[in-house]
Amino acid sequence: MRLTNCLSSHICRICTLHTRNLTQKRSRSSKxxxxxxxxxxxxxxxxxxxxxxxxxxxxxxxxxxxxxxxxxxxxxxxxxxxxxxxxxxxxxxxxxxxxxxxxxxxxxxxxxxxxxxxxxxxxxxxxxxxxxxxxxxxxxxxxxxxxxxxxxxxxxxxxxxxxxxxxxxxxxxxxxxxxxxxxxxxxxxxxxxxxxxxxxxxxxxxxxxxxxxxxxxxxxxxxxxxxxxxxxxxxxxxxxxxxxxxxxxxxxxxxxxxxxxxGERYEKRIERLKLSDPNDKASENLSERDEVRMRIIKRAAREFQDGMYANLGIGIPALASNFIPKGMNVTLHSENGVLGAGPFPEPGLEDADLINAAKETITVLPGGSYFSSDESFAMVRGNHIQLTMLGALQVSKFGDLANWMIPGKMVKGMGGAMDLVSATQGRVVVTMEHTSKGTHKILDRCSLPLTGKNVVDTIITEKCVFKVNKDSGLILKELWPSVSIEDVKENTGCDFHVDSENLTEMMQ
Structure with a gap:
């Protein structure tokens, strides 16, 4: 017994000495x-x-x-x-x-x-x-x-x-x-x-x-x-x-x-500083366009379901998170490697190492996690994200989506949108203004390069809500109270079916 303890003690001393020597050696290593x-x-x-x-x-x-x-x-x-x-x-x-x-x-x-x-x-x-x-x-x-x-x-x-x-x-x-x-x-x-x-x-x-x-x-x-x-x-x-x-x-x-x-020094610049303000009154005295966007945002928030994991695109979709119904648990996924994204930080609590996919400063809610970009998109392709909400330049009647470039004029890049809309089981909801400077955005066919083919499930605009049947086309399901079916027809660049028996008022 005494011999065993002695050997054990001797081995420990050797290991300690080896570790100390290794640390000193590695501290001067070529790495x-x-x-x-x-x-x-x-x-x-x-x-x-x-x-x-x-x-x-x-x-x-x-x-x-x-x-x-x-x-x-x-x-x-x-x-x-x-x-x-x-x-x-x-x-x-x-x-x-x-x-x-x-x-x-x-x-x-x-x-x-x-x-x-x-x-x-x-x-x-x-x-x-x-x-x-x-x-x-x-x-x-x-x-x-x-x-x-x-x-x-x-x-x-x-x-x-x-x-x-x-x-x-x-x-x-x-x-x-x-x-x-x-x-x-x-x-x-x-x-x-x-x-x-x-x-x-x-x-x-x-x-x-x-x-x-x-x-x-x-x-x-x-x-x-x-x-x-x-x-x-x-x-x-x-x-x-x-x-x-x-x-x-x-x-x-x-x-x-x-x-x-x-590193000698780190500026760690923040590209898009976003802060929360408990006294914010931005919802008051909105411009006409802001009111239109708010109408879309509030309706889009009704797409959330309790227990859902969701990814929200830049712009109108991201703002929908502000209107998740109280008591509903929705976990927001950001493709740069965040699960459980929370609201903008309070002034002074911003962190350059914590942003969302829009490059805005955010917080993370209890139960959240961080990971790499390849892991993030494994969640998407593996159908672990139930809802993707994003904007569009154009949408076709069969659910084709275009939102990443205008050849020769404008190049934004697809970012993570192509991956998000290609998930085989998650729902894709497009939130956008119905037209752009009088030009139709909902068409028979997209004229711009596609982000995804037959991928959109629902279109929410300030005028109405369309469900997309990827074989037969658009179905008008909801109308804003002051908007008529004729108005929707005039501002839509393709035909659509009106679900007369189930057509409802577009609610916020």
Whole structure:
């Protein structure tokens, strides 16, 4: 017994000594970079680089600034979006260091849109969930996969513009068609995985071994991208000794990390600061257009059901969350990696590491959770989200949806919309104004590039509510009290059936 205790004590002393020596050795290991310029020194002209982050949330600020100083050019940048002109990835765009951008969303980046439409930049737009999965598969050694996202759109059929001629106008490079296959009566598109030479990642904490943890909503594209590159460089706010990160809380294991940098400083700029105000009286003295939008929003809120998981798009759909009936439990999903999204924070409590898909500051309700972008869209494709509510540029009588670009004029990108509407079991509700400057938005056929084919279940406008039968067309189910059937016919660019026996007044 005494011999056993002695051996046990001796082994413990050896393990303790080994751990101490390992910590000291690793603290001086080749994984640690002393400066941002040292971290990016291997990047050459023409490299393909992944940049983690969503909007400005969780972006590798110091590494991007170092790339700007290095002067490398003709880069292919893979990122959900391209930051803003004077911050984030936008500074490489403004410095003319990017040749091609692979992204899902242009959004409000006017310089990216201008450069693309004028033939100065190649832009390959990829649905957000497909982009995340292409990256995840590359990191997992999977060369390709089938997804329902994008079937029947330019993503599947080819022809999406990638490069315009100098000065704009003529498309000189466009996307190729992709294979498709039917499984269990559902059509799927074959997508290839996407890797890179370098991945530039922003973490919260790392140890000297290279284990990394992320904070709140900053996992987004950081986590899958870290696994998909030939060389991964992670910058963090805090560098700790080996053993200081509990193994069960590590998000990114050290095996994926080649270099670690402790960032010099972090601005952590907030792109869209949104705050709650208990004394807000914005609902008073509304303009005529605001009243119209409020009518749509309040009616849209009646689509929620108790216990539902729902995703709300930018604009009118997002505002519907303010009118969820009291006592009803609805969990809001945000595709940048948040489940249980709550209201805007009170002044002073905003957090740059916690935003929604609209890049607005939010809170998270008790019971919420954070995860990466690939995990987020696994929830969508796996039919765990029961309701998607989003806006539209056009909707066809059979439920086709267009809401991501006007060729040659306007490019916003599809973001996560293509993935959300392609889920095979969730309901898709479109909320929008009935017409746009007198032009019909509800049509026999969409004239703009599709976001999804036969995907819309319900259309809610300020005039009425249509249910969509994907074989026979639109059915008028509700009318606003001051709107007539003739008014709806005049402002709708296709025929529809009136459910006379069950037609009801559109209620808020």
């Amino acid at each position: 640690f970079c002393s400066s941002p310029l040292e971290a990016v020194k291997d990047v050459q002209d023409g490299s393909t680089c992944m940049f983690g982050g969503f909007g400005l949330c969780g972006i590798p600020e110091n590494l991007i600034n170092a790339l700007r100083k290095s002067g490398v050019k003709n880069l292919t940048a893979v990122s959900n979006n391209c930051g803003v002109n004077d911050f984030g990835l936008g500074i490489l765009l403004m410095n003319r260091q990017l040749k091609r951008m692979i992204a899902s969303y242009v959004g409000e980046n006017k310089e990216l849109e201008r450069a693309f439409l004028n033939g100065e930049l190649e832009l390959e737009l990829v649905p957000q969930g497909t982009l995340a999965e292409k990256i995840r598969c590359a990191g997992a050694g999977i060369p390709a996969f089938y997804t329902p996202t994008g079937y029947g759109t330019l993503i599947h059929e080819g022809g999406a513009p990638i490069k315009y001629a100098p000065g704009g106008g003529e498309i000189i490079m466009s996307s190729e068609p992709k294979e498709s296959k039917k499984f269990d009566e559902i059509e799927y598109v074959l997508e290839k995985s996407l890797s890179a030479d370098f991945a530039f990642i922003k973490g919260y904490k790392a140890d000297y071994a290279g284990n990394v943890v992320f904070r709140k909503a900053t996992q987004n594209f950081n986590l899958p991208m870290a696994k998909a590159a030939r060389k991964t460089i992670v910058e963090v706010e805090e560098l700790v000794d080996i053993g200081d990160l509990p193994p069960d809380l590590v998000h990114l294991p050290a095996v994926y990390v080649d270099k670690v940098l402790q």
